[in-house]
Amino acid sequence: MTITTIQARRPASRAWLRMIQAEVKMVARTPVGVLLPLALPLLLLVMNGISLADSEAGVPGHPGLTVLDVHLVPVVLTLVVTMIAVMNFPSFLATYRKTGVLRRLAVTPASPAMVLVAQMVVSFVQVLIGLAIAFAVGVLLFDVNPPTDVPMSALVLLACAVAMYSVGMIVASISPSPNAASAFGLVAFFGMAALGGMFGHVENLPEPLAEIGSRLPFGAAVEAFQSTWLGQPVAWENWASLGITTILGIGVMTALFRWE
Amino acid sequence: MASATTAPLAIDARHLVKRYRGKTAVDGIDLQVREGETFGLLGTNGAGKTTTVEMLAGLRRPTTGSVRVLGLSPFGDRTKVRQVLGVQLQQAKLHESLTARELVDLYRGFYPNPLDTDRALAMVELREKAKTRFGNLSGGQAQRLSIALALIGRPRVVILDELTTGLDPLARRRVWSTIESLAEQTVLLVSHAMDEVERLCDRVAIIDAGRIVAQGSPKRLKENSGVSTLEDAFVKLTGKSVRDDQEEG
Numbered sequence: 001m002t003i004t005t006i007q008a009r010r011p012a013s014r015a016w017l018r019m020i021q022a023e024v025k026m027v028a029r030t031p032v033g034v035l036l037p038l039a040l041p042l043l044l045l046v047m048n049g050i051s052l053a054d055s056e057a058g059v060p061g062h063p064g065l066t067v068l069d070v071h072l073v074p075v076v077l078t079l080v081v082t083m084i085a086v087m088n089f090p091s092f093l094a095t096y097r098k099t100g101v102l103r104r105l106a107v108t109p110a111s112p113a114m115v116l117v118a119q120m121v122v123s124f125v126q127v128l129i130g131l132a133i134a135f136a137v138g139v140l141l142f143d144v145n146p147p148t149d150v151p152m153s154a155l156v157l158l159a160c161a162v163a164m165y166s167v168g169m170i171v172a173s174i175s176p177s178p179n180a181a182s183a184f185g186l187v188a189f190f191g192m193a194a195l196g197g198m199f200g201h202v203e204n205l206p207e208p209l210a211e212i213g214s215r216l217p218f219g220a221a222v223e224a225f226q227s228t229w230l231g232q233p234v235a236w237e238n239w240a241s242l243g244i245t246t247i248l249g250i251g252v253m254t255a256l257f258r259w260e
Numbered sequence: 261m262a263s264a265t266t267a268p269l270a271i272d273a274r275h276l277v278k279r280y281r282g283k284t285a286v287d288g289i290d291l292q293v294r295e296g297e298t299f300g301l302l303g304t305n306g307a308g309k310t311t312t313v314e315m316l317a318g319l320r321r322p323t324t325g326s327v328r329v330l331g332l333s334p335f336g337d338r339t340k341v342r343q344v345l346g347v348q349l350q351q352a353k354l355h356e357s358l359t360a361r362e363l364v365d366l367y368r369g370f371y372p373n374p375l376d377t378d379r380a381l382a383m384v385e386l387r388e389k390a391k392t393r394f395g396n397l398s399g400g401q402a403q404r405l406s407i408a409l410a411l412i413g414r415p416r417v418v419i420l421d422e423l424t425t426g427l428d429p430l431a432r433r434r435v436w437s438t439i440e441s442l443a444e445q446t447v448l449l450v451s452h453a454m455d456e457v458e459r460l461c462d463r464v465a466i467i468d469a470g471r472i473v474a475q476g477s478p479k480r481l482k483e484n485s486g487v488s489t490l491e492d493a494f495v496k497l498t499g500k501s502v503r504d505d506q507e508e509g
Binding site: 007009010011012014015017018019022025026029030099100101103104106107108109110260 | 317318319339340342343345347349353354355356357358362365366367369370371372409413
């Protein structure tokens, strides 16, 4: 047998670009999947905005800010990120795995990890679009104010997105099928969101549940966003929750995620 | 299509064994395919063909044994092997909502020296379907597109798993013509279709219950078995009917 001299060449940057383009085209051609993550937070914003707008309740010690700014907008922003990262993202991955798309890619010089990265890039763009739409609707209909500390708010958004995608990877790793991924994603989403303030103030929850909710990434992200609206430092417990979730997600993914 | 017996080995598998949870799927296979050869791996469903292919392609590590493709390990030299190996997998779909052209464009981006998109589509007679989404292609068209993607990187070794399963006679003949046009590549054709293997392959290995029970040219296998068709030779060597097996699914 001859030993063949072949220079190992990983796919060029154009391959990454084409992979991202392909993902964009697929989302654009089947837009139904992104309707819910964009529509539900908007619905929550508008319904709560209408009921809260009449009260014109301000926030004590923070002139110019309303209850809408400090309580509702952070929940809506966290919802957009969580729905896309925890429900949509693992569902797409599980479908690719089930249909053999990842398996097919695994026999090319491209790593299936390219799909993962392309999916994350495209779905993060969806997150940004969802946030922009939600904020624009808030400003136009309810005079929502921007956060007092905009750079810190951007940092919280990044940490929230990384943590939620990690939860999405946990869902993708433990789900044997697309249906299971949808079910697990839904359970994870509602579990975190219900305890984190999606259905009303967490103060209305029993103390132990409220405590658990604030330690989960959804509640931690909401609290962190609230701090940036109030211009206060983000509590270390919130950073810790988002950081631990990320580490946990990476650990589970490394141990359990299978391409086929 | 025929190649000299002195040509270097393109695929060299030695004592391949694969066990899953106590079940032995592949049980000590030795397989040597020379450069330029079209080699058939023939067996019933569950005989171990696909598991063997997955080990050759680097998708599954053998429990024991070694694999070399052009002298390289599909596991240790993953990137290098995938540059020179084109694989068409059984039951592996493509992105449903992308068109044939978009898929070819996507896959050619993975290789350092790919075929031109139009040439790849023309090679499998799909230029007129370039703007059709994969999900809207017929079975034969989808299969031909899969072959185009296996060949897009100008591979030196091509593995084709269940090439024409489920295709109508006309579609099968079109796919065969495509394979017959591959003059320079080494082709490993995995099939349970006797006519296909007999028409396309220089040599054939018959695999049964994870083992190779016979190998040689189709003509030699028939002569050695004292029968006139490859199917009869297969039945005699394995004691099984491929048609019955196909019907059982």
